[in-house]
Amino acid sequence: MCGIVGYVGDKQAAPILLQGLAKLEYRGYDSAGITVRDGDAPAEVVKTIGKLHNLIEKTDEGRALVGTCGMGHTRWATHGAPSKTNAHPHVSGNCTNSGSGVVESEVVGVHNGIIENYQELKAKMERHGYHFYSETDTEVLIKLVDYYYKKYQMGPIDALAKTIVRVRGSYALVVMFADHPDKLFVARKDSPMIIGVNDSESFVASDVPAILSHTRNVYYIGNLEMAEINAGEVTFYNLDGDKIEKELTSIEWDAQAAERGGFEHFMMKEIHEQPQVVLDTLHKYIKETEDGLKIDLSDVGISDDEIKSFSNMYIVACGSAWHVGMEAQYVLEEFGDFLVRVELASEFRYRKNRLPEDSIVIIISQSGETADSLAALRMAKEKGVKTLAIVNVMGSSIAREADYCMYTLGGPEISVATTKAYSCQLVCMFILAIKFAEVRSCMTETGNYLEELLTIPDKMNKVLEDKERIQWFASKYSNARDIFFIGRGIDYAVCLEGSLKMKEISYIHSEAYAAGEMKHGTISLIEDGTLVIGTLTQSDLYEKTLSNMMECKSRGAYLMGITSYGKYDVEDSVNFPVYVPKVDEHFIGSLAIIPLQLLGYYLSVSKGLDVDKPRNLAKSVTVE
Numbered sequence: 001m002c003g004i005v006g007y008v009g010d011k012q013a014a015p016i017l018l019q020g021l022a023k024l025e026y027r028g029y030d031s032a033g034i035t036v037r038d039g040d041a042p043a044e045v046v047k048t049i050g051k052l053h054n055l056i057e058k059t060d061e062g063r064a065l066v067g068t069c070g071m072g073h074t075r076w077a078t079h080g081a082p083s084k085t086n087a088h089p090h091v092s093g094n095c096t097n098s099g100s101g102v103v104e105s106e107v108v109g110v111h112n113g114i115i116e117n118y119q120e121l122k123a124k125m126e127r128h129g130y131h132f133y134s135e136t137d138t139e140v141l142i143k144l145v146d147y148y149y150k151k152y153q154m155g156p157i158d159a160l161a162k163t164i165v166r167v168r169g170s171y172a173l174v175v176m177f178a179d180h181p182d183k184l185f186v187a188r189k190d191s192p193m194i195i196g197v198n199d200s201e202s203f204v205a206s207d208v209p210a211i212l213s214h215t216r217n218v219y220y221i222g223n224l225e226m227a228e229i230n231a232g233e234v235t236f237y238n239l240d241g242d243k244i245e246k247e248l249t250s251i252e253w254d255a256q257a258a259e260r261g262g263f264e265h266f267m268m269k270e271i272h273e274q275p276q277v278v279l280d281t282l283h284k285y286i287k288e289t290e291d292g293l294k295i296d297l298s299d300v301g302i303s304d305d306e307i308k309s310f311s312n313m314y315i316v317a318c319g320s321a322w323h324v325g326m327e328a329q330y331v332l333e334e335f336g337d338f339l340v341r342v343e344l345a346s347e348f349r350y351r352k353n354r355l356p357e358d359s360i361v362i363i364i365s366q367s368g369e370t371a372d373s374l375a376a377l378r379m380a381k382e383k384g385v386k387t388l389a390i391v392n393v394m395g396s397s398i399a400r401e402a403d404y405c406m407y408t409l410g411g412p413e414i415s416v417a418t419t420k421a422y423s424c425q426l427v428c429m430f431i432l433a434i435k436f437a438e439v440r441s442c443m444t445e446t447g448n449y450l451e452e453l454l455t456i457p458d459k460m461n462k463v464l465e466d467k468e469r470i471q472w473f474a475s476k477y478s479n480a481r482d483i484f485f486i487g488r489g490i491d492y493a494v495c496l497e498g499s500l501k502m503k504e505i506s507y508i509h510s511e512a513y514a515a516g517e518m519k520h521g522t523i524s525l526i527e528d529g530t531l532v533i534g535t536l537t538q539s540d541l542y543e544k545t546l547s548n549m550m551e552c553k554s555r556g557a558y559l560m561g562i563t564s565y566g567k568y569d570v571e572d573s574v575n576f577p578v579y580v581p582k583v584d585e586h587f588i589g590s591l592a593i594i595p596l597q598l599l600g601y602y603l604s605v606s607k608g609l610d611v612d613k614p615r616n617l618a619k620s621v622t623v624e
Contacts, residue, residue, distance in 0.1 A: 002112040003027045004193070005210050006071040006174045006184045009201030009231045013070035014062030020203070020210035021052055021072045025613060026266070026414045027206065029074030030082035034059065035089040035108050037181050038067035043108045047087040068231075069182050071174050071204070073110035079118065080135030090139040092146030106178050107146040111138040112206060113170035113191040121167065141167065145175055156185045157237050160226050164189065165239065170371065174204055184229040188221045192369040192396065195219045195227060195234050197248070202229045207367075208251055208393070209412050216251040220395040249395055265611040267415035267505070271597050272464060274423045275457040278590070280409040281424045282457070285431050286450050293450040295435045302388065302404040307439040310386070312359040313340045316348050316376045320418045320497055321364035321425060327493035328429035331586045335437035345372035348379075355383045362388045362432075366413060366421040368396025377401060390428050392421050406432070415612045417505050419597050422497065423460075426590055427453060433586075452584040456591065459581040463594045466578070470595055473560070473576055474602030483531045484522065484552075485512040485596075488545050491535035494589045498533065498596030505614045506603040515548040528556035533596070536563040536570060537580075537588045546573055562592050 003024030007013045013036050021032060032055040033047035044065055048054040052074065059065055073088035080086035093105035115121070118137035121144055126132070130143050144166070149159035156177050164171070170190035177185065186193065186204055196203040196211040196218045203211040208218070219234060221227055225244070226237045236244045263269035287296045313332065315325035325342040332340045343351075345363075349372055355361070361380040365373045368391035377398055380387050389402035392410045399405045408424035430453060437443035477483075483502055485495035492514045499512035513522050515534070526532070534549040536542050542563070550573060553559050561574035564582045571577050580591040604611045 002029065002076045002206065003074040003210070004071065004110055004112055004172055004174055004204060004206045005073075006186070006204030006229070007201070008069045008182060008184055008229055010068060011201070012062065012066065013068050014059060014065040016062075016214070017070055017072035018052075018056055018059070018062050019213070020205060021055075021074055023209040023212075024074060024206060025052060026416055027074065027076075030077050031075045031084065031087035032073065033075070033087045033089050033110075034062075034065065034070065034072040035176070036065040036067035036070035037108075037176055040181055041067070042178070043091075043105070043176060045089055045091065045108065047084050047089075049082055049084050049087065069176065069184065071110050071176065071184065078114055079137045086134045086136050088136075088138060090134065090136065090142045092143050105146075106149065107142055107175055109138070109142045109145070109173060109175035111141055111174075112172040112193075113189075115141055115167050115171065116169040117167065118169075137169075141171065141173065142175065149177070156180060156183075157226055157228060158241055160185060160187045161237075161239050161241055163187075164224065164226075172206065182230070185226065186221065186229065187226045189223050190371065190374065190397070192367065193221055194395075195221060195229065197232055197234060200232045202231055202234060204229065209414065212251065212412075217248050218251055218395075219246045219248060220400070221246070222400075223397070251394070265415065265601075265605075267417055267419060267601055267611050270413055270415055270420045271594070271601065273411070274420045274594070275460040275464075277408075277410045277420050278423050278427055278460065279454075279457040281427055282431075282453055284407075284409055285428070286454065292447045293454075295431055295438070295446070295450070297406070297435060300388070300404050300406045304439045306386070307436055310358055310360045310436075311338060312356050313338065314348070314355070314359060314361045314380075315340065315342045315364065315429075316345045316361055316373060316380075317342075317364040318345050318370055318372055320422045320500060321366065321370075321373075323493060323497040323500065324364055324422060324425045324429060325362075326496060327426060327490055327589050328433060330490050330493070331430060331433045332436065334586070335433045335443060336440055337437075337442045338440070343376075345370065345376040349376040355380060355385045357384055360386050360388060362390065363398055363402060364390045364425050364429075365396075365398050366392045366410075366418055366425070368393045368398040370398070374398055374401070390425055392424065416614055416617050417501055417600070417611075423590060423593070427456065427587075430587055449584065449586075452587060455583060456587060459583055459591055460594060462581050463591055464598075466595075467598050470578070470598040471602045474599055475606050477531055478603055478606040480508050480531050480603075482525065483508055483510040483533065484525070484557075485510065485533045485535070486515040486518060486545065486548060486552075487512075487535035488515050488541040489538050490586070490589050491515075491538055491541065491545065491592070494535045494537075494592045494596070495533070497593055498535070498600070501597055501600035502603070504617060505600050505609065505611055506607060507609065507614070508603065515545045518548050518551065523551065523555065526552050526555045526557050530557045531560065532557040533560045533562070533599075534574070535592055536561055537592050538585055546570070549574065562595055564588060564591075
C-alpha cells in the first residue's frame, strides 16, 4: 500500500520521481504528491488527488520543478479521507495552503505505514505550539521530527532516532531538511523500503520496479534502522546513532521484466509468463542426478534432520497465498501423513493457543512484506517455533527474518491480482510435500512425482492455447450479478482462488463453496441464469461434485465445468465445458486455475474496468 520514491543525484529529480511513481501504481493509491529542492532554495511541493496523470500534467511531466533532490508519494488513505490536503508530502510548518507550493518548512517528508499513537503525539505537539492542517498521522510524524531537531539542536539522524523510539506502529519514512538540501534521510520499521545506488545517484523506493531502469544495486534497510543518503553514497545507522555496514545486493530482474511487453495489461502478460516462471522455480529445486531426479533444498537452508523433527505444520498466509496453503494441505497430509493446519495470518497472529515446539510455521507471501503475515512469523519465532518463508522478493522482511527461506522465481508481478506468483508458490508447496514425505519415510520413490511436476509448464501452455473460448464465454456473461464456484478437496481450493480472481477485478459478486455444502443454504440463492462453475479434476470426487452441479442446473443455473481430458460425459451435463491436460491429480490445480484466471480477466476487460489496478485494492498490504 502506498508508494515512495526518492532521488538524489546529478539529474533533474522530478521526471525520475514521476517515472518511479508510475511503476508503483499497482500498490494502490488515491492521491499523489511530489517535492523537489534546488540547492538552498525552499522545497516546492505539488499534490493532486486521483490518478497519477493528474500530478504529471500539473508538473508538466516534472519539467515545472527544478532540483536534483526530491521525493514522491502515492497515498492510500488511512487517517483522513482522500484529498489534496491529506496527500503527501507533508511539511513541518504551519501552512495555510495545505502544504502545497513553495514551503519554508525545516522538514518535508513522506511516509508509508500507520502511527498508532498519533493522537497522543499530536496533542503533545499542539501543546508546543504546532498547528495541523491535515487529518493524517504522517503530518504528526513530520512535525515530531522537526520538534526534536530544533529542541536539541541535533543532527538529522539523531532527530530521527529520538522520533522513532516514541512512535508506535509501522513506517517507511523519508525526509528532507532545509539545512541539508542535497540529502535524504530515511527510517524504517515494518513497512518496505529499498535503497538503490549507482556511481552518481541514489534512490529510495517501496519496491524494486520503481528503480530498475536506473540501477539493480540495492541495500535493504532493516527494522529500526536509519540512513543518510547522498548522491551515489549511503550511510546506515542504528538507533544509537552508530554507523552500521550493509551488504549491497544485485537484483536479477531487468527493467523489461516490469514492462507490459506488448500485452494490453500486466495481468495478461503475467498469466502468459506462468509456464516459464514455474519452470524456473521447479528447476531451482529439482536437480538431475546420477540416481535420477532429486529435490535440493540447500538454498532453503533446511536439513533432512530438521524436517524429521517436525510433527505439526501450520501454513499461514493471506488472500491468494492462503488459497495456496489450502490446496497444498490436501497434498501434504496425504503424502506426509501428518497434521497440517492452514491459518489466515490476520487470525493466527491473535490466537492464544500454544504452538507445539515440534511444529514448523510456513509463511507464504509474494512481497515478503505483508503486515499480518510478518506479525504471524514474529509471533511463531517468539514461541520458539521454526519458520519457513515462501516469498518472491529477495531481501524482503519475511525472507530475512524466517529461519528458512524458499524463493519463488516469479520476477516482478505488477498486476494487483496475482497469477504467476500464486502458481510459483503452489509448485514450491508441492516440492515441500514430496520432500517432507520422502524424509519422513512416507514415500520411497519420488521420481514419478517429480517428473509429473516438470510436465506442468508445457501443459500450462496448452491451456493458454484455448483462451479464445474463455474470451467468448466471458463476453456472454459480462452482465452476471452472481457467480458460484463449487468443488471438493483440491477442487474446492481451486475454486477459492477462482472466485477471488473474479470478484477482485470484475466486481461481480462471487463465492466459492465446498460442493457438499450447497444444500446447507447456498442453493437457495440459485435462480434462472445464475452461473455456477464447477471444478471436476479429482476422480474419486468427480461424480459427487457433478451431482451437486446438476442440482443447481435443475433450479435454472447455467453450468461451466472444468475437468481434464478423458471425462467426456461432462459435455452431456454442463453447458460450457473446459478441459485441461491430464497430470497427476495432486498437482492438477496448477492447470485448472488458469481458465479461471482468464475468465476473471476477460470479464473485467469486457466491462471496461481497470484490470491491473482494481478499485480499493493494493498489491502489498503492509498495514493491518
